[in-house]
Amino acid sequence: MTQQIFYIGILVASTVLTALSAKWLIPKLRSMKLGQKILDIGPRWHKSKEGTPTMGGLSFIFAISLIMAVAIPLRRMLGMYEHTLVLIIVYLFAMVNGIIGMIDDYSKFSKGKNQGLSAWQKYLLQLIAAGGFLFTISTLGYTTTEIYLPFVSINLQFGALYYIIILLLLTGVPNSVNLTDGIDGLAASVTMIVAAFFAVVGLLSGGSGVTMFALLIAGACLGFLCYNFHPARIFMGDTGSLFLGGAVVGMAFMIDNPLIIVVVGIIYMFETISVMMQVSYFKLTGGKRIFKMTPIHHHFEKSGWSEVKIVVVFGIITIIAAVIAYFGLGESTMLTR
Numbered sequence: 001m002t003q004q005i006f007y008i009g010i011l012v013a014s015t016v017l018t019a020l021s022a023k024w025l026i027p028k029l030r031s032m033k034l035g036q037k038i039l040d041i042g043p044r045w046h047k048s049k050e051g052t053p054t055m056g057g058l059s060f061i062f063a064i065s066l067i068m069a070v071a072i073p074l075r076r077m078l079g080m081y082e083h084t085l086v087l088i089i090v091y092l093f094a095m096v097n098g099i100i101g102m103i104d105d106y107s108k109f110s111k112g113k114n115q116g117l118s119a120w121q122k123y124l125l126q127l128i129a130a131g132g133f134l135f136t137i138s139t140l141g142y143t144t145t146e147i148y149l150p151f152v153s154i155n156l157q158f159g160a161l162y163y164i165i166i167l168l169l170l171t172g173v174p175n176s177v178n179l180t181d182g183i184d185g186l187a188a189s190v191t192m193i194v195a196a197f198f199a200v201v202g203l204l205s206g207g208s209g210v211t212m213f214a215l216l217i218a219g220a221c222l223g224f225l226c227y228n229f230h231p232a233r234i235f236m237g238d239t240g241s242l243f244l245g246g247a248v249v250g251m252a253f254m255i256d257n258p259l260i261i262v263v264v265g266i267i268y269m270f271e272t273i274s275v276m277m278q279v280s281y282f283k284l285t286g287g288k289r290i291f292k293m294t295p296i297h298h299h300f301e302k303s304g305w306s307e308v309k310i311v312v313v314f315g316i317i318t319i320i321a322a323v324i325a326y327f328g329l330g331e332s333t334m335l336t337r
Helices: 002-031 044-049 057-077 084-111 119-139 161-180 186-205 208-228 237-254 260-264 266-285 296-302 307-328
Strands: 146-149 154-157
Touching: 002 057, 002 208, 057 084, 057 208, 057 237, 084 119, 084 161, 084 208, 084 237, 119 161, 119 237, 146 161, 161 186, 161 237, 161 266, 186 208, 186 237, 186 260, 186 307, 208 237, 237 260, 260 266, 260 307, 266 296, 266 307, 296 307
Parallel strands: none
Antiparallel strands: 146 154
16 A cells, blocks of 8 residues: 555656646746747648747656655655666666757757757767666676567577667667657657556566656656647657657666567657658659658648547557557566566
């Protein structure tokens, strides 16, 4: 019962504090003229969003950080000692990704356009962050060169190839979440469901660390949606999307099942794959396109779907993916390190 009250408190505190922080942040960002720049190549109706405050991810980063500072000592007082170190490592990885996003966001404003860091600069920073995370968890024994394959219930030894696969995962997921953040409420809604999945897995497997962090992320997304759902009054920016991307892929490691993020985060994957398909087909055919526009949510926009409909449908798909992912976990991976 004590743990249940603790978890409910974490969820409520994260939701309320994020909502209050976002409400306070909106006029501050407006006064600093930190409004979104809209690319001309985007849907024409998005031009009405020009000037909407961005870097709103600061609201939930602040909320999560503050609650973490209070909750970690509190959970130890309640006798919940396990998983504290890996919890902090995953939080720090998410924070570093958020800082990279913040640098990218701020550079956009300094340049006065919707292009901040170059692609190689951004990826290099993400690769360094991913390398640091992988080195840390490997050194501390939180991972090996084996990868559990969901649904087939086997651990496959990858040897040196493991590090390449994991680095691609650690850099790819944050960028996929970033691509998903293209219409009002989409990234926050999908990530809230993904975080709820990890919270359920943590609760059922006794993983208090992943449960706590997942509830923090879920609550933060819910609180942020109070101002980010259509019509959005604030955007999370790369600051928020890269932080959330680092958080969700980090939680996959916390349950010792990194590939499960590919299943439960199927929307993230679709967003990235749609861009890769579009670019490749465009180059191969000399200018032809598969989709009306990518990432894929823009294709549906241009097909007449409202932003709310896209968010609802993509959310339902994520819920279905979460149920499927749960059955792919296998009993051997239901223990959080």
